[in-house]
Amino acid sequence: MQHQKYILRCLQLAKLGVGTTRPNPSVGAVIVLNDRIIGEGYTSPFGGPHAEVNAINAVTDKSLLREATLYVTLEPCSHYGKTPPCVDLIILHKIPKIVIGTLDPHDKVAGKGVKKLKEAGCEVIVGVLEDACKLHHKRFLTFHTKKRPYIILKWAQSIDGFIAPNDKISSIHHSADTKRSVAERSPIWITNQYSRQLVHKWRSQEHAILVGTNTVLQDNPSLSTRDWDGTSPIRIVLDRKRRISDDYAIYDGKVKTIILTQIKDKQAEQRENVLFEKIDFSKNIAANICKVLSEHNIQSLIVEGGTKTLQTFIDEKLWDEASVFTGPLAFENGVKAPILDAAPYFEEKIAEDTLKTYFNR
Ligand SMILES: NC(=O)C1=CN([C@@H]2O[C@H](COP(=O)(O)OP(=O)(O)OC[C@H]3O[C@@H](n4cnc5c(N)ncnc54)[C@H](OP(=O)(O)O)[C@@H]3O)[C@@H](O)[C@H]2O)C=CC1
Ligand SMILES: Nc1c(N[C@@H]2O[C@H](COP(=O)(O)O)[C@@H](O)[C@H]2O)[nH]c(=O)[nH]c1=O
Numbered sequence: 001m002q003h004q005k006y007i008l009r010c011l012q013l014a015k016l017g018v019g020t021t022r023p024n025p026s027v028g029a030v031i032v033l034n035d036r037i038i039g040e041g042y043t044s045p046f047g048g049p050h051a052e053v054n055a056i057n058a059v060t061d062k063s064l065l066r067e068a069t070l071y072v073t074l075e076p077c078s079h080y081g082k083t084p085p086c087v088d089l090i091i092l093h094k095i096p097k098i099v100i101g102t103l104d105p106h107d108k109v110a111g112k113g114v115k116k117l118k119e120a121g122c123e124v125i126v127g128v129l130e131d132a133c134k135l136h137h138k139r140f141l142t143f144h145t146k147k148r149p150y151i152i153l154k155w156a157q158s159i160d161g162f163i164a165p166n167d168k169i170s171s172i173h174h175s176a177d178t179k180r181s182v183a184e185r186s187p188i189w190i191t192n193q194y195s196r197q198l199v200h201k202w203r204s205q206e207h208a209i210l211v212g213t214n215t216v217l218q219d220n221p222s223l224s225t226r227d228w229d230g231t232s233p234i235r236i237v238l239d240r241k242r243r244i245s246d247d248y249a250i251y252d253g254k255v256k257t258i259i260l261t262q263i264k265d266k267q268a269e270q271r272e273n274v275l276f277e278k279i280d281f282s283k284n285i286a287a288n289i290c291k292v293l294s295e296h297n298i299q300s301l302i303v304e305g306g307t308k309t310l311q312t313f314i315d316e317k318l319w320d321e322a323s324v325f326t327g328p329l330a331f332e333n334g335v336k337a338p339i340l341d342a343a344p345y346f347e348e349k350i351a352e353d354t355l356k357t358y359f360n361r
């Protein structure tokens with residue numbers, strides 16, 4: 001129980017760094033002596049010290065470390081990256097006992113951290129609150145074990161199961177939408193301001209965000225985190241036939257944007273912050289998308305629609321988590337929401353909206 005209590009605290013700390021530490025995982029660490037926390041820390045933004053180093057640095061009287069226990073969500077690193085190995089510092093300070101949530105599958109660690117600690121005479125316990133630690137490190141673990149990003153599907157549907165009303169569809173098929181200029185295009189909001197702010201928080205935690213062509217043409221989304229204090233994810237946009245013109249917000253140059261297309265031309269590639277990647281749209285599109293994203297070292301992806309794009313990931317079984325909002329509006333007709341044959345793990349209310357969370361297990 002004692003071990004669980006401190007790993008839980010490590011997890012609380014680790015959550016504070018999510019979205020800022022890539023490509024490193026956001027790890028949490030606490031140092032305990034006589035059932036009291038004497039130091040704690042979490043991973044600094046990329047290039048900065050790891051959680052264990054921050055926790056050790058937080059202990060003023062370093063002599064106490066010789067009798068203390070270090071708790072950490074992930075196996076301490078044993079290799080030189082931007083910073084020296086954490087195990088060396090642990091050994092240097094003669095910390096006798098290390099309790100680890102879960103092992104690090106990274107090629108350069110994978111058990112070597114534990115081995116080095118044991119060889120130095122430390123007592124090492126692995127696997128305390130392991131499932132919770134694996135869930136917390138889901139992006140990093142998925143990327144290194146499955147060689148693809150962790151994939152989160154997200155959409156908002158009306159009470160009668162549509163993601164947009166019909167008048168939006170009619171204008172998709174007349175791409176020269178004469179009624180609304182590009183600047184005037186926006187989503188029909190189904191969810192309330194609190195749900196939308198939560199989505200911006202989620203965006204700040206993910207490495208990339210993907211939408212389909214029709215979503216861009218209809219909504220002109222910016223896919224930013226403007227309602228949350230955090231970095232906007234890399235924008236990934238499907239545009240097989242290059243139907244999206246330069247005046248859409250995705251081409252504003254503010255965030256790195258990758259257009260997945262069949263048509264690549266040198267001139268288009270010269271836009272600021274925009275990259276074009278060719279993919280095969282004839283089959284296994286979700287897998288082809290994952291392949292390109294992995295090549296860009298993208299560790300996580302939130303797919304925000306529309307239905308065709310989301311259903312592609314569902315049908316190819318390439319998703320890990322889904323967040324589905326249901327708002328109080330009824331549309332009667334329109335773009336039907338994706339079909340997800342799964343039972344929710346959680347259901348909660350956000351004012352009048354309902355949020356269901358699914359895991360693909
Ligand atoms: N409420 C919500 O949460 C959301 C609502 N929306 C709404 O949804 C509507 C758009 O949804 P939808 O029409 O489903 O469109 P999408 O945004 O999913 O775009 C579909 C287009 O993207 C390309 N594409 C996507 N997947 C594939 C695939 N598997 N194979 C080939 N091409 C693919 C195709 O472009 P091409 O034909 O050029 O090849 C296709 O026509 C809009 O009205 C928008 O407002 C959108 C997002 C979220
Ligand atoms: N309509 C709808 C959503 N729509 C999604 O949000 C995108 C627009 O985001 P932004 O770029 O921030 O304006 C839009 O293109 C679509 O992917 N999301 C929601 O949480 N609730 C909603 O009711």
Ligand SMILES: [Zn+2]
Nearest residue numbers: 050076077086
């Ligand atoms: Zn480290």
